[in-house]
Amino acid sequence: MFSLRSCLSVIVHTPNSSWQKTIVRTIKQFGKMSAVFVYGTLKRGQPNHHYLINGTKGKGRFCGTGHTTQKFPLVIARKYNVPFLLHLPGTGHEVAGEIYLVDDQLLQFLDEFESCPLLYQRRTIGIRVEQWEDKDNTLLVKPDVDGILKCFLYNTTTYEEDWLKLPYYNNYDPIGNPDQPKYVLREDR
Template identity: 55%
Template structure:
């Protein structure tokens, strides 16, 4: 048993897997993935707690960024949900938060976002605005130009009338930016 403890205590990180013995929510190796959130999962928004609570999986805030390509970000539907329409090159550059998440949280996010029916998860290039991740064990770093590939939840399955809605560069669920207020629901 002592040999196993010694081996485990020397494990740092691999390029796609991380184990943190000081973190009780990570009990085994788990793939860490970069995710860009632009809506209700951002800091200060009503569903942000899912990103950091550890209940649905492990997430670590790395900083903030903006999409390299323009996308239409609209607020639509009966719950006033932010939708990033999968129409690269149209709309505006969209700001949001960058996280690394383990496979458990990524699976929860897929379910939370109704993936693949409502949203589809795809990788996009993000330009970092602020990088605060200091834990080198996460092995997620922007390149020399400040770019990082992140998963983002966008939709190709939307009502084409949404293209006539206002496009936003940032989102606030509480209507502070003149957007319709988000209708909060329970996702337990």
């Protein structure tokens, strides 16, 4: 039985492969990557997005947008207006967000940033892909035939009971939606 890595190795070492350079460049640039779904302050245009793209915490690449295949309550809580996705599958809304491929270094940083596993827990869930950014067909992950991609997601089982009385959102965007409480940056606390 062949693994994906062994198959790619054969392709990479096959002479005269017209797309060999693209695959080699992608493997060298990204290596082992994990798909992560973000729905809060790590999305584009939000205050912590720079961690995913500036390269100081590891490598990350935007791949597309989607929403959870299950409903979850997305609330904004605490005095700093932090978005929390409560681990209550079947309650709330299908939540919109963005899909990134991240290397192990960035995934480890995200675990620390999200205080995983104490505050948030990282789980694998299905994301229904709405837009996929792989025009040159170089990504090593793809949605399945039904448009579903398995991604890591940070949500929480450690929430306060009164959070269940807060409004549930399907999309976190306090910049584009003035009705949502604005997040307070860590530096401003």
